[in-house]
Amino acid sequence: MRHVILIAATTASFGLAHGAGGQGANVLLNCTSCHTLAPDIPKRELSQTPPAPYPNLNGQSARYLERQLHAYRTGLRQHPQMQATATALGDGAAAMARMYSDAPAPDLVFRENDDTHAAAQRLVYEGDWSRGLPSCNSCHARDPDDRARLSPRLHGHPASYLTRQLTAYAEGTRQSGTMGRMRAFASKLTEQEISEIAAYYAAWREDTGPLSEAPTSQPQKEDSDG
Ligand code: HEC
Ligand code: HEC
Structure with a gap:
């Protein structure tokens, strides 16, 4: 529940703060559509769901995740979509890193x-x-x-x-x-x-x-x- 509130809060504040990415920004900032937080998927359902093609961020070190978002922003890591996401996210990177690390x-x-x-x-x-x-x-x-x-x-x-x-x-x-x-x-x-x-x-x-x-x-x- 705490996570859901955090997502809503962070997404809302970025929506206001960043025009970057235009109408695409909302999609890019909807982190959980690709990096699921999926806390409570029943095992039976899980066994029928193919693994997501995206890296799973849950429980990773917050320091690592924050550094990666910074790396996309500065071009040390290259992936056009995640670079746009990290740029739009801006200073929100630390909060998102913590959210995934706490999952x-x-x-x-x-x-x-x-x-x-x-x-x-x-x-x-x-x-x-x-x-x-x-x-x-x-x-x-x-x-x-x-x-x-x-x-x-x-x-x-x-x-x-x-x-x-x-x-x-x-x-x-x-x-x-x-x-x-x-x-x-x-x-x-x-x-x-x-x-x-x-x-x-x-x-x-x-x-x-x-x-x-x-x-x-x-x-x-x-x-x-x-
Ligand atoms: C449309 C799908 C999509 C969305 C939305 C998305 N990501 Fe990603 N993310 C990816 C893909 C694909 C990669 C791998 C990119 C690469 O190859 O470098 C990635 C990589 C990452 C990584 C690096 C993971 C690692 O193990 O090094 C982090 C951190 C990350 N995303 C955080 C976020 C955050 C935070 C948000 C929301 C603000 C977000 N992503 C939104 C698809 C997405
Ligand atoms: C001395 C410690 C160390 C050793 C040994 C090491 N790694 Fe790493 N690895 C790291 C660190 C630190 C990072 C994060 C670097 C960054 O910020 O890009 C990393 C990142 C990675 C990533 C990117 C992960 C992601 O989510 O994007 C892969 C893949 C990887 N290592 C594979 C390997 C493999 C395969 C080996 C053995 C052949 C190996 N590493 C040995 C420290 C190590």
Whole structure:
């Protein structure tokens, strides 16, 4: 309920403050039409809903989210529609970041056999020191308890989104993040590795209950998460 009020309040104030984007601004600022807050979808319904093609912001670190909105505004991240949204949002970015950060993180389970995406899982949990690649999992926890951390949860994002981000880091069109670390890591990955890693993280899906086969166990190093 608190979220609903916040959305109404923030959207209303931006409507007044920004002509930017004209009639499109209302659509762009309706964040939840793409990034659902979906607090109480019954599991049966959830199992019939295809995963959204947008990144899930719920429970991510507020600091991370606010920085991304800033990055769209300043062009460090490129995506015409989100750049227009972030520009229209202006100083409202902090409030929106907090709203999504306060929303419960999705309850994710691994929806495939444990031994699928083996090569990707090696990179995620062990890295490849011969190429100077630390394990992705050392920074990207599934359920970060520290909401101030700057590395987001990757589990459950759409594969197409993750592929686009890793490619953008590798090509230098996504410049956000400190010291160009993600650019350095991504540029060491092959295209094949990028798509396998994206598929691995995307295979973590919202827990839709016993309708589909329950996963037996989680990846071994998973205990060291966040
Ligand atoms: C029409 C759909 C749509 C709407 C409306 C929308 N977004 Fe987005 N959002 C996207 C897409 C698509 C991306 C991924 C863009 C990219 O590839 O960089 C994204 C990315 C983001 C990201 C970066 C996520 C990450 O994991 O790094 C944040 C933060 C974000 N949106 C916040 C918002 C906020 C806040 C609003 C409302 C003010 C909003 N979005 C409205 C579609 C939307
Ligand atoms: C040293 C910590 C660290 C390691 C190790 C690391 N990352 Fe990151 N990663 C980050 C940070 C910090 C960000 C946010 C940077 C920004 O603001 O753009 C990030 C961002 C990302 C994003 C964009 C997420 C989004 O929602 O848009 C992807 C995808 C990603 N990392 C994948 C990986 C993969 C795959 C690996 C392993 C090969 C990896 N990272 C290793 C710290 C790390």
